[in-house]
Amino acid sequence: MPRLVMKFGGTSVANVERIRNVARHVKREVDAGYHVAVVVSAMSGKTNELVGWCKDAAPLYDTREYDTVVASGEQVTSGLLAIVLRSMGVPARSWQGWQIPILTDGAHGAARIQGIDGKNLADGFAKGEVAVISGFQGLNPESGRITTLGRGGSDTSAVAVAAAIGAERCDIYTDVDGVYTTDPRVVPEARRLPKVAFEEMLEMASLGAKVLQVRSVELAMVHRVRTFVRSSFEAPDAPQTDGNGNPPGTLICDEEEIVEQQTVTGIAFSRDETQITIRRVADKPGVAASVFGPLSDGSINVDMIVQNISEDGRHTDITFTVPSADYERAMDVLAKLKDKIGYVRVEGETNVAKVSVIGIGMRSHAGVAAQCFRSLAENGINIRAITTSEIKISVLIDAERVDEAVRALHAVYGLAG
């Protein structure tokens, strides 16, 4: 029998009534002939409450104990869902991270999955049992202690389980019904994409399309786990069709599976950017390292980096962006390094935003970037900096023009369909 992973987040399991609704979704798939593993989060609000207690207990809490406390939320949900499923006549049992086990490294609070032994789950499937798995948690095999994967880690748990059991698909039930060409709040004509390639989704996820955790997309890409983002609000007995016999949603999959490849898939944007320019740095080997080394040591997340060829061959300007939250710290780090780096001055601009055009098809299409720059120019939007990758063009612009830019680009690439 084919295997299926279904993942439900905190709002889907917020109380017993909603857990009952989740159970109906699960029963539908069991009745359709799947061996199902369900991955659940803590009831919404629970994790925040538990984290609050830890902080209250000690602002600098021990992360091993934090994991012990916080992992209890998923434990409750998995037990309750198993109870409900059994009461509906669906054989089921709950699995905690340490029972499967889901092995992780020892980075408590933000552990990474090292491996999942699928044997216990397979034994359960052989008995016709649904595996109800606590998301977000694992076991550090060296210490025998509970670890957690960091906030939103249940997506990652689901994809990792899907890889471990060779699932046909990993269904992520969430509060949006799929991945859109851009944020529909900015562009009402934004269209849900039936399919998105892993690489594209990775760019979208890291650019603030908050549908899936970045790490879960990475993992899905590495293990080729077909991941289907769909709405948790749909009735469990709603017809499972979007015209192609599939329920409405977005399938994140291998690009080979996407027949009608478009050049551009979506427009992502992030308002959470600031720009820093270092003026007249000595243009010599090692200067970039002398700037970005200390920033990295300070855990400052540098994104777009632009360095032009210098005019005089002796000095150059370096421009880069950091998230707004890191801006003050970055400026601090640079001020302290003035003598060492030997620049003239640092300029900061907090009122900027990044807009990105993403599409796996642009690898084989010329002119995509030119089209972007022309469109922005026609709208009188000034480009502060540009970076590109094989499947993405990002431009930094003034924050107040971001909606306009997104609308213009969405139109110029014909994304409204």
Place this chain on the structure above:
Amino acid sequence: MPRLVMKFGGTSVANVERIRNVARHVKREVDAGYHVAVVVSAMSGKTNELVGWCKDAAPLYDTREYDTVVASGEQVTSGLLAIVLRSMGVPARSWQGWQIPILTDGAHGAARIQGIDGKNLADGFAKGEVAVISGFQGLNPESGRITTLGRGGSDTSAVAVAAAIGAERCDIYTDVDGVYTTDPRVVPEARRLPKVAFEEMLEMASLGAKVLQVRSVELAMVHRVRTFVRSSFEAPDAPQTDGNGNPPGTLICDEEEIVEQQTVTGIAFSRDETQITIRRVADKPGVAASVFGPLSDGSINVDMIVQNISEDGRHTDITFTVPSADYERAMDVLAKLKDKIGYVRVEGETNVAKVSVIGIGMRSHAGVAAQCFRSLAENGINIRAITTSEIKISVLIDAERVDEAVRALHAVYGLAG
């Protein structure tokens, strides 16, 4: 270094502030030179909430899943206490039942401890670590699943851990400051007992002196674990003395340790009794079995049983008591057995109470029972039934006379001191 177990119930760990107070108690004992294992319950109210969700999920919930859900309460408390202890500079780590492990049988919801491997805890002590243990929970080694010991099971966890690690003492912090000669709400002159023998405590616990779980006392008796009942309301820095250098409380210990043995230690009572009399049963072998077998099959807890020698040698009356909660069911069972047992009629009386005089010293003292009966007679209190054991005399009386009886007996045995 000597080892000490400290157990704190739900009200002592109801919130982070109270957990901090518990940590101060622990630190005091660490500073005094003990290797400490702390056993904690769930925050008060938590277990009820979790049980409520299980019942809500399905009235006939799976008890394995129930255990998974409910055990999460203790997990949270143990993690939080470990965080607080570490923040106070006291090395500590939390231990869940499955980590130690505390092995139990597979009777989910009311599992019995089969064994505790003290090695992991000893390793922690060697590192100078306080062991913060989730009470109430264990591991079924056959299935690898979490079990719980039934309500109030944390007392039992504490005593079992004390036995496993060879603790000098098991301190139970509770909302009373010890065991009294009787309920002070009935007899204001009731006196706290400095020491009580295991056997006496067992009688008192099973008779409704709700200080300790019956099973924890049984376990303490079997393993000779000196168990000290003391108040959790006392300030952690209060002087640890009752005049003998001990903190105020009651030590439950071997009778050999009790130097000034009293004949009678306490007066226990229970209002939660009903009396059933079966009139004119055939006086022949097997008749008792024909009555009590079916009651036992119906999980009805029969307590005092009185059967007199019959007058005519052919018929007799059988009187016994059952808890109020079982009364209706017991009457039902008997009605259905009328033809099989062959009695004339069944009489029930719900308005009764049991009063017991308990004392290990009465084994070697004659006249204790006579004194009891005389005292009740002088107060015009009618005795409905009598049962005795080596260290206990129980009488069944009318419920409305119970306070009077307890006061009279408390006085006649000189328990006010």
